Amino acid sequence: MSILELMETWRKTHKNSEVAHLPDGSHVVLMGWLHEIRDLGNIKFLLLRDASGIVQVTIKRGAVSQSLLNKVSRITRESVIAVKGVVKRSERSKLGVEVLPQEIKVLNLSKAPLPLEVTGKVPADFETRMNSRFMDLRRPSEVFIFKLQHEVLKAIREFLDEKGFIEVITPKILVSATEGGAELFKVQYFERTAYLAQSPQLYKEILTSCFERVYEIGVYFRAEESNTPYHLNEFVSVDIEVAFMDYKDVMKILEECIVHVYQHLRDKYYEELKRIHGDFKEPQTPFPTITYTEAIELLRRKGISVRWGDDLTTPALRVLGEEYGDYYFIIDWPSKAKPFYIKPHRGNEEICESFDLLWHHIELASGGSRIYLREELEESIKRKGLNVESFKEHLRVFDYGMPPHAGWGLGLSRLLMVLANRQNIREVVLFPRDRTRLTP
Ligand code: AMO
DSSP, X not given: XXXXXXXXXXXXXXXXXXXXXXXXXXXXXXXXXXXXXXXXXXXXXXXXXXXXXXXXXXXXXXXXXXXXXXXXXXXXXXXXXXXXXXEEEOXXXXXXXXXXXXXXXXXXXXXXXXXXXXXXXXXXXXXXXXXXXHHHTTSHHHHHHHHHHHHHHHHHHHHHHHTTOXXXXXXXEESSOSSOGGGOOEEEETTEEEEEOSOSHHXXXXXXXXXXXXXXEEEEEOOOOOOOTTOOSEEEEEEEEEETXXXXXXXXXXXXXXXXXXXXXXHHHHHHHHHHHSXXXXXXXXXXXXXXXXXXXXXXXXXXXXXXXXXXXXXXXXXXXXXXXXXXXXXSOBXXXXXXXXXXXXXXXXXXXXXXXXXXXEEEEEEEEBOOSHHHHXXXXXXXXXXXXXXXXXXXXXXXXXXXXXXXXXXXXXXXXXXXXXXXXXXXXXXOOOSSOOOO
């Protein structure tokens, strides 16, 4: 077999993360990106990165051919390379192991200079990072965020499956608003106007009459103009909806779900999370719970002027966050501050059976008991100044046996901000969409 044929038949034999567990003398073919090169004259260290980690490839003058040395000196950082070599224990390397190469193949040479430093040695500003997101996402610290997201999704699915939920997928092109009219993206749907879904709200409610317990993990769209560290125009939400439960029941599910996520992550990534957080422990349950009215009273006592009935601003939430800390619920919101489908309290219609879950000042989730009687729902739509006609199809379902039900929506990326300890939602979304960013 010629060298060329031999090289064409190379297959990646191991992930970098597996190399440390191999016995000395093991033959490996590793493939990845040239993360960094350290040239000490007689010895060169190539740091080879793949999605699983970094391995040191040590090249000693005299131990390899001159042509290999020449080839190595031409390889630019971020080039894709394949290294065929032998594993050897080594004090010199972080992993405790290095690879001594026999052959190196350049699969794709990268251009130089790089748009940003993958090693993180030269910090890049936020815009540069977002503009060259493909490169930013190669940084091990950023890869970890999305490994974390993958595990969060797994943990949530595992938890809800265990509780008897089924995962559903609902339409994202809709005929009417679900969360209020102002934040709608219009789309031309052939000869009609349609809207991108702001949430799966109406469909998930309908589906409780078929499956009782449903969840959806989906992408939603809101034409919010505001530019904040917590809002995007396209975001993922985890939604549940359950028949024969009220808001207190689904708050319990949310609390347990968050704890399960922590337990799952602790089992999988304790060391990494400890490096980020100092320690990594699940939050204590039950989460502290205050009513909206109590929150207003507390804010006033702290000298903050807030009108009963208004939404709570971020500065106000920061004050509450100082008091209640990590995870806490604010319940029983004013009916006028919540959407039309939330059920007012019997006996005091000014407030409704609703909640928000907060982490310090960040709203992670919101939910509530729903109105399930047709007349009441129609009244509520009218009271909110919405057009009953555009909810005709939805209302029809309520004529035929809608069960009492409740649910919540949890912003996946907001939870990930907390778990990854990042201050801007854009950092925990692969390719964020905001008011000014439509690319990459
Ligand atoms: P709400 O509008 O509060 O409730 O949204 C639910 C959760 O989704 C997240 N979220 C966002 N994340 C990023 N960017 C945005 N623009 C954005 N908007 C919302 C937040 C928020 O708590 N249908 C109800 C839920 C329910 O009652 O079941 C709803 O959509 O974390």
